[in-house]
Amino acid sequence: MATALKINGKQHQVDLPDDVPLLWVLRDEVGLTGTKFGCGVAACGACTVHIDGEAVRSCQVALSDVWGDVITIEGIGTPDSMPAIQQAWVDHQVAQCGYCQSGQIMQAAALLAENPAPSDTDIDDAMQGNLCRCGTYPRIRAAIHDAASKLKEA
Amino acid sequence: MASVGKILRRTFLIGSAAIVGGVAFGAYYVSRPAANPLKPAEGETALSPFVLIDQQGVTLFAPRAEMGQGVRTTWAALIAEELDVELDQIRVLHGPAAAAYYNSALVGEGLPNKGYDISDFQHNLGEALGVLGRTLSLQVTGGSTSMKDGFERMREAGATARETLKQAAADRLGVDRAQLKTENGAVIAPNGTRIPYTELAEAAGQIEPPEVELRDPSNWRLLGRNLPRVDVVGKSTGTAEFGIDVRPEGLKFASVRINPKLGGEMKGFDASAAEQMPGVKKVVDLGNGVAVIATNTWLAIQAVEAIDVDWGDAPYPPETDAIFTEIASAFDASPNSTMRDDGDVDTLPDGATEITAEYTVPYLAHSTMEPMNATALFTGSALELWCGNQAPTLVQIRAANTANLDKEAVQIHTTYLGGGFGRRGELDFGEIATKVAMAMPGVPVQTTWSREEDMRHDYYRPGAMARMRGAVKDGQAVLIDGKVAAQSCTQQAVKRYTGLPAGGPDKVLVEGFFNQPYTVPNYRMSGHIADLDIPVGFWRSVGNSHNGFFHETFMDEMANAAGRDPLEFRLELAKAEHAPSAGCLQAVKEMSGWTGETPDGVGRGVAMTYSFGTPVAQVIEVVDEDGTIRIAKAWIACDVGLALDPGTVEAQMFGGMIYGLSAAVMGEITFSDGEVEQYNFPDYDALRMHNAPVTQVKILETNHHMGGVGEPGTPPSMPALGNALFDLTGERARTLPLINQFNLLV
Numbered sequence A: 001m002a003t004a005l006k007i008n009g010k011q012h013q014v015d016l017p018d019d020v021p022l023l024w025v026l027r028d029e030v031g032l033t034g035t036k037f038g039c040g041v042a043a044c045g046a047c048t049v050h051i052d053g054e055a056v057r058s059c060q061v062a063l064s065d066v067w068g069d070v071i072t073i074e075g076i077g078t079p080d081s082m083p084a085i086q087q088a089w090v091d092h093q094v095a096q097c098g099y100c101q102s103g104q105i106m107q108a109a110a111l112l113a114e115n116p117a118p119s120d121t122d123i124d125d126a127m128q129g130n131l132c133r134c135g136t137y138p139r140i141r142a143a144i145h146d147a148a149s150k151l152k153e154a
Numbered sequence B: 001m002a003s004v005g006k007i008l009r010r011t012f013l014i015g016s017a018a019i020v021g022g023v024a025f026g027a028y029y030v031s032r033p034a035a036n037p038l039k040p041a042e043g044e045t046a047l048s049p050f051v052l053i054d055q056q057g058v059t060l061f062a063p064r065a066e067m068g069q070g071v072r073t074t075w076a077a078l079i080a081e082e083l084d085v086e087l088d089q090i091r092v093l094h095g096p097a098a099a100a101y102y103n104s105a106l107v108g109e110g111l112p113n114k115g116y117d118i119s120d121f122q123h124n125l126g127e128a129l130g131v132l133g134r135t136l137s138l139q140v141t142g143g144s145t146s147m148k149d150g151f152e153r154m155r156e157a158g159a160t161a162r163e164t165l166k167q168a169a170a171d172r173l174g175v176d177r178a179q180l181k182t183e184n185g186a187v188i189a190p191n192g193t194r195i196p197y198t199e200l201a202e203a204a205g206q207i208e209p210p211e212v213e214l215r216d217p218s219n220w221r222l223l224g225r226n227l228p229r230v231d232v233v234g235k236s237t238g239t240a241e242f243g244i245d246v247r248p249e250g251l252k253f254a255s256v257r258i259n260p261k262l263g264g265e266m267k268g269f270d271a272s273a274a275e276q277m278p279g280v281k282k283v284v285d286l287g288n289g290v291a292v293i294a295t296n297t298w299l300a301i302q303a304v305e306a307i308d309v310d311w312g313d314a315p316y317p318p319e320t321d322a323i324f325t326e327i328a329s330a331f332d333a334s335p336n337s338t339m340r341d342d343g344d345v346d347t348l349p350d351g352a353t354e355i356t357a358e359y360t361v362p363y364l365a366h367s368t369m370e371p372m373n374a375t376a377l378f379t380g381s382a383l384e385l386w387c388g389n390q391a392p393t394l395v396q397i398r399a400a401n402t403a404n405l406d407k408e409a410v411q412i413h414t415t416y417l418g419g420g421f422g423r424r425g426e427l428d429f430g431e432i433a434t435k436v437a438m439a440m441p442g443v444p445v446q447t448t449w450s451r452e453e454d455m456r457h458d459y460y461r462p463g464a465m466a467r468m469r470g471a472v473k474d475g476q477a478v479l480i481d482g483k484v485a486a487q488s489c490t491q492q493a494v495k496r497y498t499g500l501p502a503g504g505p506d507k508v509l510v511e512g513f514f515n516q517p518y519t520v521p522n523y524r525m526s527g528h529i530a531d532l533d534i535p536v537g538f539w540r541s542v543g544n545s546h547n548g549f550f551h552e553t554f555m556d557e558m559a560n561a562a563g564r565d566p567l568e569f570r571l572e573l574a575k576a577e578h579a580p581s582a583g584c585l586q587a588v589k590e591m592s593g594w595t596g597e598t599p600d601g602v603g604r605g606v607a608m609t610y611s612f613g614t615p616v617a618q619v620i621e622v623v624d625e626d627g628t629i630r631i632a633k634a635w636i637a638c639d640v641g642l643a644l645d646p647g648t649v650e651a652q653m654f655g656g657m658i659y660g661l662s663a664a665v666m667g668e669i670t671f672s673d674g675e676v677e678q679y680n681f682p683d684y685d686a687l688r689m690h691n692a693p694v695t696q697v698k699i700l701e702t703n704h705h706m707g708g709v710g711e712p713g714t715p716p717s718m719p720a721l722g723n724a725l726f727d728l729t730g731e732r733a734r735t736l737p738l739i740n741q742f743n744l745l746v
Helices: A022-030 A084-091 A101-114 A120-127 A137-153 B002-010 B071-083 B104-108 B120-129 B131-135 B146-173 B197-204 B232-236 B297-305 B320-332 B392-403 B428-438 B451-456 B489-498 B543-561 B566-575 B579-592 B646-666 B717-729
Strands: A003-007 A010-014 A048-051 A054-057 B013-019 B022-028 B048-054 B057-061 B091-093 B181-183 B186-188 B194-196 B252-258 B266-270 B280-285 B289-294 B308-311 B337-342 B353-361 B373-378 B383-387 B410-414 B445-448 B464-473 B476-486 B522-529 B602-611 B614-625 B628-639 B694-700
Touching (some): A022 B297, A048 A101, A054 A101, A084 B232, A101 A120, A101 B232, A137 B646, B013 B048, B013 B146, B022 B146, B022 B197, B048 B071, B146 B181, B252 B297, B266 B289, B280 B297, B289 B428, B320 B464, B320 B476, B320 B522, B428 B445, B543 B566, B566 B602, B579 B614, B579 B694, B628 B646, B646 B694, B646 B717
Parallel strands (some): B057 B091, B383 B410
Antiparallel strands (some): B181 B186, B252 B289, B280 B289, B464 B476, B614 B628
């Protein structure tokens, strides 16, 4: 039986078993590959998406348990139209290999939505679930602070 | 001498070839031109292009793997600098697997010199020997070599293209080429008229490229500056394509399990349960493991885990303790190499104080963020393979052999790499994906490893031990006698890649050990090879990753025994041997405000490693916060000779340091019953936002030769942290990871 999902504002009917994690629905069924597979056990944050505005690990949410509207990295901006958070990532040249950055950005976007002026400690608390093996943390921190100040001006 | 220069000039020629509606510029060889991967029409010159201009625009090729180090941007900038194009108005592609994209600098690294004492003659010889890279089809991204390799060739390609386009314009306008200028993708006529390169491309394809001179660095517009990375928008919007994101039409998804007793056989399996599971299309017998092809990666992972397999034993001792006993026994045999042997280490100088120490470091996984994967389409007579990889020509050969096809029938598409660190220089993920796809001809199949499969089937950084003996007298180091023992990555990898045994002295085993820029009168450093069959490979900074810890921890122990400040002690020894290395130590001293004194609850450590042509010094500060130790601050100074993109150099320095600190704090692969005991990030974690230090980087450019940047940041981080912990606690860190000894914040 098909399951109805709203992803990035668009309705999808997904015909997969109920226990398939949202991550694999997005990547292999819907074709939204910006959300990444890193660990499958909610230990790295590469698969972070928003459900009703909350940052969640999509590898841990079964298809039948998706409780609201899903927003992925593709849903918050595009190369031609980037919101402040993505523009800050570009301005600070954050990405190295780049594989974890979709998850980092989705986590940071949720942080800024909740806390428009995060302190370093707030950033530590919010971002420590997101692993980056390239070690881009200093530039992620700078980009979050920068995005916060741009959003304040706007 | 003259013959060396002659060889050097003849390693490559920059030429051109007409293509449909345009022109390609690139490198080819006089003696054995490599096949043109773009397949020019009959009778046209075959070459591997770096610049392609047609009606659609300008395309630059950077045939090195972009795994985060910024190579695509800086290679493109080398070409664009001479060609006069802007990076945001052109395309930059990786290009196909091709022999002419060989890496000349990597083979040069194999010469038995220390690196920092290299003479111009040896330097040239190293480049000339780089021709061997072509013979071995070594289109490899590794060894922190990309800029050393591309620096001349890419600029020559750009300059040749520019002058040929100018000649085409000169012919059209009936003026002399010298009267023309170039700017932003166009030739400018004396009257100011702009003729875009795209309009001149077809005519340029008919012109023999003129001799060119490279521009003086004082005129550079792009090189030496912080350039926006060409991949940064894609990587900030989820649109950059990694191997795992490839989606050819009709794609099926597979996952794999290989014997966790590494190298052991598969005695048999029962897949009856898996075959009944949802989405499963096919179970594939890989000989030493199994795969399941399904409609979804997760369904494939569930099904492959449901297969009941009877695994054979591993060909090495099944427990970690026994493995390290075997490594220690390598000290009993005569050394594989003694690449430094100065003075007489057997006689203790009169009045000197002797100290000894033994160090042990564990096996380590690469643990890239993107698990191993590759996508293959096998048609019976041809194979297409998509993957992030560090060695496309080697992947091509391996895939061709696996599928029993000619190399020419195998097309490799290199995507972005979700981390490499040496892991994606291996060929296993491409070979496995090929085998899986062969079970379903005509259907593209993406084979993705679970994180657990990735973690437990690596080519690990070898576990290693060192036995150090030294002596100090009157506050000076007068003797160092060091032995390192570990498996040989080099010997194992050569056998793995070529099927041929490799012998001789293994420089990689002792790099960072024998070639450190310190003057010590009696100084002998030897390497002992442990004979074990655990799969080992090239982990960011390779031998330096353990030797940096051994050498620089021991330097600290010597300084302590001599009653000296550890930074001043090193500075004195480095000054006499290698000024750029001393300069790095001096820089971190100033940046950190090093006084040798720290307040209660604060510890500082210093270390310096010369690797891949670049000395890097680091000071690490640790803070005791109610019994939990936090790595608070770090200062890094490197001397790269020439920083082509300082922003990228900075990123590689702090990134390389964090990679090393992650291993130093908590990285450890252990074995039980022949299987790796770590499964996923909860067992094998790394530093994160909250426990990574605030870092300052200084880039120096006094070094005579251009050094690498991707790896040299890693080695000194581990001893600098251990030395800081000694300063804080008085306890010496002689075994990694440090979490087993200190209450570090994780």
